[in-house]
Amino acid sequence: MENHNAERIIDITNLQISFGNQEVLKNVSLQLFNGENLVVLGKSGSGKSVLIKCIVRLLDSASGIINVFGENVNTLNGSKLNDLRKKIGFLFQSGALYDSMTVKENLEFPLRRIRKDLSQPEIDTKILEALENVGLADALNKMPSQLSGGMRKRISLARTVVVDPLIMLYDEPTTGLDPVTSDEISALINEVQKKYKTSSIIITHDIECARATADRIVMLQDGEIYMEGNLAAFENSKDPLIKAFFK
Amino acid sequence: MKIVLPVTKAKNIVRGNSLKISEKTIAQTHIINNFLTNIANVCLFFARFIKQSFTPNPEFREFFKQCFQIGYKSLPLISVTGTIMGLVLTIQSRPVLANFGAESLLPGMVAVSLIREMGPVITGLICAGKIASSMGAELGSMKVTEQIEAMEVSSTNPMKFLVVTRVWAAILMIPLLILYADGLGILGSWAGANLKGDVTFSLFFAQAFSHIDFYDLIPAVIKSFFFGAVIGLVGCYKGYNAGRGTESVGIAANSAVVISSLLVLIVDVIAVQITDMIG
Numbered sequence: 001m002e003n004h005n006a007e008r009i010i011d012i013t014n015l016q017i018s019f020g021n022q023e024v025l026k027n028v029s030l031q032l033f034n035g036e037n038l039v040v041l042g043k044s045g046s047g048k049s050v051l052i053k054c055i056v057r058l059l060d061s062a063s064g065i066i067n068v069f070g071e072n073v074n075t076l077n078g079s080k081l082n083d084l085r086k087k088i089g090f091l092f093q094s095g096a097l098y099d100s101m102t103v104k105e106n107l108e109f110p111l112r113r114i115r116k117d118l119s120q121p122e123i124d125t126k127i128l129e130a131l132e133n134v135g136l137a138d139a140l141n142k143m144p145s146q147l148s149g150g151m152r153k154r155i156s157l158a159r160t161v162v163v164d165p166l167i168m169l170y171d172e173p174t175t176g177l178d179p180v181t182s183d184e185i186s187a188l189i190n191e192v193q194k195k196y197k198t199s200s201i202i203i204t205h206d207i208e209c210a211r212a213t214a215d216r217i218v219m220l221q222d223g224e225i226y227m228e229g230n231l232a233a234f235e236n237s238k239d240p241l242i243k244a245f246f247k
Numbered sequence: 248m249k250i251v252l253p254v255t256k257a258k259n260i261v262r263g264n265s266l267k268i269s270e271k272t273i274a275q276t277h278i279i280n281n282f283l284t285n286i287a288n289v290c291l292f293f294a295r296f297i298k299q300s301f302t303p304n305p306e307f308r309e310f311f312k313q314c315f316q317i318g319y320k321s322l323p324l325i326s327v328t329g330t331i332m333g334l335v336l337t338i339q340s341r342p343v344l345a346n347f348g349a350e351s352l353l354p355g356m357v358a359v360s361l362i363r364e365m366g367p368v369i370t371g372l373i374c375a376g377k378i379a380s381s382m383g384a385e386l387g388s389m390k391v392t393e394q395i396e397a398m399e400v401s402s403t404n405p406m407k408f409l410v411v412t413r414v415w416a417a418i419l420m421i422p423l424l425i426l427y428a429d430g431l432g433i434l435g436s437w438a439g440a441n442l443k444g445d446v447t448f449s450l451f452f453a454q455a456f457s458h459i460d461f462y463d464l465i466p467a468v469i470k471s472f473f474f475g476a477v478i479g480l481v482g483c484y485k486g487y488n489a490g491r492g493t494e495s496v497g498i499a500a501n502s503a504v505v506i507s508s509l510l511v512l513i514v515d516v517i518a519v520q521i522t523d524m525i526g
């Protein structure tokens with residue numbers, strides 16, 4: 001039992017959050033185990049993005065416990081929360097690249113703040129390596145406005161992994177992308193897991209992305225966990241809602 | 248953290264107890280609730296700004312970048328405005344002064360009115376239009392596109408990086424822009440005086456500065472620091488607290504201009520009253 005607990009990177013118990021009168025998450029409990037890719041599926045508005053924003057405390061939950069590496073996120077003070085956030089990479093739905101900075105500056109920004117031990121040549125090397133990993137080394141001096149949607153997503157992924165996070169949180173990584181680019185992003189997610197040995201939560205409603213990346217799947221419906229299992233369990237499910245997703 | 252007062256909950260309790268309260272009263276309660284919530288959020292924002300201003304490891308690089316954006320990039324607009332201010336004031340005042348045979352007072356009159364009042368207020372309003380709107384739109388679009396949240400998860404305090412640097416840059420640069428506009432205004436006035444006359448540069452400036460002392464300059468400089476604070480804080484507050492959709496970026500920019508312009512005028516009235524009381 002103890003060994004099993006030690007493998008739990010994220011442990012969420014009875015998480016509840018409301019916006020005004022609307023209850024977004026109702027007693028959600030889930031775990032992320034070391035080295036796995038956990039896909040959280042669900043319709044738009046089912047509370048998927050809210051869930052991962054609570055993990056890094058971009059949103060405060062009404063009740064429940066979120067333990068990340070054994071620390072309760074809700075009780076951490078400013079500096080301890082920052083220390084924890086340094087271990088977590090968050091890929092935003094929109095990419096969230098800083099518009100006023102070049103690609104290089106975008107990657108340099110978190111590196112300078114999180115990896116203060118690195119010298120400038122080391123920073124430059126890491127930036128180039130991260131960009132090569134996403135196949136965009138030539139975009140170093142471009143502005144985000146000069147990049148396509150897929151390129152922005154890749155640069156954003158490079159910015160997230162450049163600081164060597166232990167956990168990756170992907171918020172709709174393939175939304176708004178064509179099928180080919182979506183497949184490339186899904187492949188990159190798997191590469192990141194292998195290369196950086198990360199544990200990941202992937203929020204998506206893109207079944208192809210889920211098929212390509214999931215070790216385990218959790219389905220959210222109206223703020224509650226509807227089903228949990230591996231890909232095969234979902235593919236073979238007779239439940240009409242699950243079938244509607246996996247047809 | 249944003250404060251939200253629980254009026255909706257109160258409304259339900261009131262209804263549950265079957266007290267006869269009209270919809271109009273509930274609507275009025277909502278207006279008061281929103282007003283008080285806004286006041287509380289502004290106070291909270293200001294308190295966070297003060298707190299973050301004095302925490303270790305200031306963001307000097309971003310501060311100097313913002314000084315460049317606010318100061319240097321406003322120079323063309325302020326140059327034109329300042330010069331035209333002096334020029335127009337001279338062209339309009341000259342015939343009136345000539346009627347009283349007081350044309351020699353023109354440089355002094357223009358210099359005093361520019362330095363005491365017109366320079367700071369007009370430059371302040373121009374800066375409110377240019378700087379507050381730009382801050383409101385930039386931070387608003389950063390909020391909409393999750394860039395502020397991205398900063399937060401990169402262990403960077405966005406309040407410190409985005410707001411503190413911009414507000415202090417505005418506090419520092421707007422007084423300098425006002426002094427620059429004053430100088431160009433006097434230069435424009437000299438050009439205006441030479442349109443229908445012949446005054447040497449040295450004579451005009453000697454006349455102008457003979458009517459000015461530190462009691463004209465100091466209150467104007469002090470109030471211009473407050474103009475900078477008001478413009479920076481309102482611009483950042485509106486952008487930082489913009490809503491979720493793209494429409495809210497426009498609303499943030501627009502309300503930043505309107506509120507900061509209004510506050511510049513209110514600060515000016517208060518400053519004039521204080522200066523008048525001190526004598």
